Amino acid sequence: MTPQQAAAAGRDGFRQRFGTGPDGVWLAPGRVNLIGEHTDYQQGLCLPIAIERHTAVAARRRQDGRVRAWSGVLAAAAEADLRSLAPRPGPNWFNYVAGVLAGLGIPRGVDLFVFGDLPLGAGLSSSAALEMAVAVALNDLFALSRTPEQLAAVGQRAENLFAGVNSGIMDQMASALGQARKALLLDTRIPTVSAVPFVPEDAGLALVVIDTRAAHQVSGGGYQARFEEARAAAAALGVPALRDAREAEVERLGDPLLRRRARHIVTENARVVEVVAAAGRGDWPAVGQAFFASHRSLAMDYEVSHPALDLVVSVAREVPGVLGARLTGAGFGGSAIALLRTEAEAELIARLRAQYARRGWAPFTCAAVQAAAGARRVEGGGTPG
Ligand code: ADP
Ligand code: MG
Numbered sequence: 001m002t003p004q005q006a007a008a009a010g011r012d013g014f015r016q017r018f019g020t021g022p023d024g025v026w027l028a029p030g031r032v033n034l035i036g037e038h039t040d041y042q043q044g045l046c047l048p049i050a051i052e053r054h055t056a057v058a059a060r061r062r063q064d065g066r067v068r069a070w071s072g073v074l075a076a077a078a079e080a081d082l083r084s085l086a087p088r089p090g091p092n093w094f095n096y097v098a099g100v101l102a103g104l105g106i107p108r109g110v111d112l113f114v115f116g117d118l119p120l121g122a123g124l125s126s127s128a129a130l131e132m133a134v135a136v137a138l139n140d141l142f143a144l145s146r147t148p149e150q151l152a153a154v155g156q157r158a159e160n161l162f163a164g165v166n167s168g169i170m171d172q173m174a175s176a177l178g179q180a181r182k183a184l185l186l187d188t189r190i191p192t193v194s195a196v197p198f199v200p201e202d203a204g205l206a207l208v209v210i211d212t213r214a215a216h217q218v219s220g221g222g223y224q225a226r227f228e229e230a231r232a233a234a235a236a237l238g239v240p241a242l243r244d245a246r247e248a249e250v251e252r253l254g255d256p257l258l259r260r261r262a263r264h265i266v267t268e269n270a271r272v273v274e275v276v277a278a279a280g281r282g283d284w285p286a287v288g289q290a291f292f293a294s295h296r297s298l299a300m301d302y303e304v305s306h307p308a309l310d311l312v313v314s315v316a317r318e319v320p321g322v323l324g325a326r327l328t329g330a331g332f333g334g335s336a337i338a339l340l341r342t343e344a345e346a347e348l349i350a351r352l353r354a355q356y357a358r359r360g361w362a363p364f365t366c367a368a369v370q371a372a373a374g375a376r377r378v379e380g381g382g383t384p385g
Contacts, residue, residue, distance in 0.1 A: 001027075001053075001054055001056070001116065001117045003027070003378040004378075006025060006027050006054060006056045006116075006378050006379075007025045007378045007379035009056070009115060010022060010025030010056055010057070010058030010113065010115065010378075010379065011025065011058065011379070013058060013072060013113050013115055014058035014059075014060065014111075014113040017070045017111075017113050018060065018068070018111050018113070020060065021060075022058035022059055022060045022111075022113065022380065023059060023060045023061055023141055023380050023381065024058070024059060024137065024140065024141065024377055024379055024380030024381040025056060025057070025058045025059075025377070025378050025379040025380065026056065026057055026059070026133050026136045026137040026140070026375065026376065026377050026378065027054040027055065027056035027057075027116070027133055027375065027376065027378055028054060028055055028056075028128075028129045028130075028131075028132035028133035028135075028136065028175045028176070028374070028375035029050035029051055029052065029053065029054050029118075029129060029174075029175055029178055029372050029373070029374060029375070030050070030051050030053045030054070030055070030118040030124035030125050030126060030128075030129050030175070031048045031049065031050050031051060031124065031125045031128070031129075031170075031171055031174035031175055031178070032048065032049055032051055032124065032207070032209055032328055032335075032337055032369055033046055033047065033048045033170065033174075033328050033329060034047040034048065034049060034183055034198070034207075034275060034291075034328075034337070035047050035268070035271055035272050035275045035290060035291065035294050035326070036048075036170075036186075036268060036269070036271070036272040037268060037294065037298055037302075037304075037326075037327070037328070037329075037330075037331070038226060038230070038264065038265065038268070038298070038302055038304065038330070038331075039168075039188070039242075039243075039265055039268050039269055039272070040167075040168025040169060040170040040186070040188045041166065041167070041168040041188075041227055041230065042230050042231075042234065042241045042242040042243055042265050043188055043189040043240070043241035043242075043243040043244075044188060044189075044241075044242065044243045044265060044268070044269045044272075045185065045186065045187055045188070045243075045269050045272040045273065046170045046186050046188065046272060047183050047184065047185055047186070047196075047272050047275060047276065048170055048171075048173075048174035048178075048183070048184055048186065049174070049178065049182070049183050049184065049198060049369070049370075049371040049372070050174050050175060050177075050178020050179075050184075050371065050372045050373065050374050051124065051178075051209075051369040051370070051371075051372050052369065052370065052372045053116075053117050053118040053119075053124060053369075054116045054117060054118055054129065054133075055114065055115075055116035055118050055126060055129035055130045055133045056114070056115055056116045056133055056378070057112050057113065057114050057115075057133040057134055057137050058112075058113040058115075059110050059111065059112050059113070059134075059137040059138075059141060060110065060111045061108060061109075061110055061141055061142075062108055062109035062110055062111060063108060063109075064108065064109055065081055065082040065083055065108060065109050066079065066080075066081060066082075066109040067079065067080045067081070067082060067097075067098075067101060067109045067110055067111075067112070068109075068110075068111045068112070069094060069097055069111075069112040069113075069114065070112070070113050070114065071093055071114045071115075072113070072114065072115035073114070073115065073116065073120060074093055074120075076093060078092075078093070078094035078097070080094070080098055080101070082101065082106065082108075082109055085098045085101055085102040086098075087099075087161065087162045087163075087164065093130075095158075095162040095163045095164075096127055096130045096131050096134075096158055096159065096162065096163055097112065097114075097130065097131075097134050098158075098162055099131070099155075099157065099158020099159065099161060099162030099163065100131050100134045100135050100138070100154055100155060100158045101134070101138070102158070102162070103154035103155075103157050103158055104135065104138050104139070104142075104144060104146070104154055106138050106141075106142050106144075107142060108142075110137075110138065110141065112134065112137075114130065114133070114134075116129070116133075119211065121215070121334070122211045122334055122335055123211075123327075123328060123329030123330065123331075123333075123334025123335040124209070124211075124329070124335060125171040125174070125175065125329070127159060127163065127165075127171070128155055128159070128171030128172045128174070128175045129175050129375075131154075131155035131158050131159065131172060131175075132151060132152070132155055132172055132175040132176050132374075132375040133375060135151040135154055135155055135176075135375070136151060136176075136375045136376060136377065137377075139151060140377055140381045141381070148176040148177050148374065148375070149173070149176070149177075149191070149192075149193075151172075151176055151375075152169055152172035152173045152175075152176045152177070152191075153169065153172070155171075155172035155175075155176075156168070156169045156172050159171075159172075165223065165224075166223070166224060166227045167223075167330075168188055169186075169188055169191050170186055170188065173186050173191060173193055174186070174374075175374060175375055176374050176375050177193050177374045178371065178372055178373055178374035178375075179195050179371065179372075179373060179374070180370075180371055180372055180373055181197065181198065181199050181370075181371055182195035182196060182197060182198055182371055183195070183196050183197075183198035183276075183279070183371060184196075185272070185276055189241070189243060196276050196279065196280060197279065197280060198279055198371050199371075200279075200284060200287075200339060201370065203282060203284055204341060204342060205284055205323070205339060205340065205341055205342065206339075206340060206341075206342045206345060206368045207337060207338075207339055207368065207369055207370070208337065208338050208340065208345060208348075208366050208367065208368050208369070209328070209335050209336075209337055209366070209367055209368075209369050210312050210335060210336045210337070210338065210352070210364055210365070210366045211334070211335045211364060211365045211366075212306070212308035212309055212311075212312060212333060212334065212335065212336065212364050213308070213361070213362050213363065213364055213365070214306050214307075214308035214309070214333035214334070214361075215333050222304065222331075222332050223330050223332070226261065226302065226304060229257065229258060229261045230242055230261055230262070230265060232258055233245075233250075233253065233258040233259075233261050233262040233265075234262075236253055236254075236255065236258055237249055237250070237253065237262065242262055242265040242266060243265075243269065245262060245265075245266050246266070247263070247266050247267065247270075250262040250263050250266050251263070260300070260301040260302070260303075261301065261302060263297070263301050264297045264298065264301040264302040265302075267293075267297055267301075268294060268297060268298075271290045271293060271294055274286070274290050275287050275290045278290065284323055284339065285323055287323065287324060287339060288322070288323025288324025288325075288339050289323075289324060290324065291323075291324030291325055291326040291337070291338075291339060292313070292317070292324050292325065292326065294326045295309075295313045295325065295326035295327055295336075298326070298327055298331060299327075302331075304327070304330065304331030304332055305327055305331055305332075306327075306331065306332055306333045306334075308333065308361065308364075309327040309331065309333070309334075309336050311352070311355055311356075312325060312327075312336040312338070312352060312364075313325045313326065313327070313336060315348065315351050315352050315355060316336075316338050316340075316348060318351065319340075319344055319347050319348045319351060320344065320347070321340055321341035321343060321344025321347070322338055322339070322340040322341075322344050322348060323339045323340060323341075324338070324339045325337065325338035325339070345366070345368070348366075349366050352364065352366075
C-alpha cells in the first residue's frame, strides 16, 4: 500500500462508513525485529526495522465526546465515550484504540476508519501499528505536539493497560521512528533509538519474512510467563534488569530454568551489538550466523519457538545462499526471517513447501521486506476545531 493508495482508500472507506470525508489519513508501519528478541522488557537492546506494510486510519474530529471506530480488516464496529474509556474484557481490538485515546487525553471525540495491508497476529506487530496510526492521527488533529518517542510510550501503555499484554516498547518505537535503509538500534533502558545502516539489498541479498501461519497469540500465557521468569531471574541475580547481568554470573544461578531464561537475554543483547557492527562493515555472513545463534537460544533457552518456526530455520540451514534465519517477534508461532542471496529464495520456498505439504500444514507466505519510514500523515490533517 503506497501512501497515495492509503490516502485514496482512506477517503473512500471513511466516506462509505460515515457519510462524509475525513479530516486526514495517517499510516503506521509494521516491524520486523532483526535481532534482540525478548530483551525489551528487561531494559535490553533490539534492532527492528519498520517495513512497507501498514495499518492506516482515516479520521475526522467530532464536536461531542463520542468515538466511533470501524475496522475494515475485521469488519467490526466499536463506540465509546471519551469520559468513560476503560479496557473491555477478553481480546478486543478496540482496546488498542481506547488505550491510545485515554493516554492522549483528547478534548473532543473522533470517527476512525481503520484499514491496511499488515496481517494481524503474524508477528509483524499489527497491534503497535494500530496504536501508532491512531496516535499520530490524534496528535495532528488536536495539535498535541507529542514527539514520536512520547507517542510510542502512549502506545506501549495502551498495550499494557488496555490490551493486558506486558510488552516492551520495541514495537511502538519501530513503528514511530522507522527510516528507509536503516535499522533502529533501540536501547530500551532510556529508551532511545539510533539509526544504523541496514541495506542488504546493496550486497545482492534480501531479508525475507516467512509467515508460518502457525497461530501466534501474545495474550496467551507463554509471553506473560517469560515476562515473569525474566523478572524472577533478575531478582535472583540482584540486578535491576537482566540488561545488567553478565554471562558468568548467570551461569552461577541455582535454578536451571531461570538460568536458561537469563542466559538467552544476556547473550541476545551481545548478539545485537555484534550484528550492528557486522552489518556496518558489510560482514553479512556474520549477521546470518548471529541470526542462527539467536534462534537456537530462543528455542533452547527461552523456549518460545514452535515446530513451524524450527522447521523454517532447519530448512534454511540446508539451502545454499541462505546466510541466517531465526524466529522474529514474540515467537510461539508467527513469522521467521531469513537473510539470503536473492537467487536462494526460490529454493528455500520450494524446499519448505515440500516439508509443509508432507505435514499437511496450511501454506506459509514468504515476502522480501526492506527498511521503511515510520508513522506519518499521508493526507490532510487540519487545524484543531
Ligand atoms: P501482532 O501485533 O503481532 O500482529 P497481536 O496479537 O499483538 O499480534 O495484535 C493483534 C491484534 O491487534 C488483533 O487481534 C486486533 O485485536 C488488533 N489489530 C491489529 N490491527 C488491527 C486492525 N487493522 N483492525 C482491528 N484490529 C487490529
Ligand atoms: Mg503485537
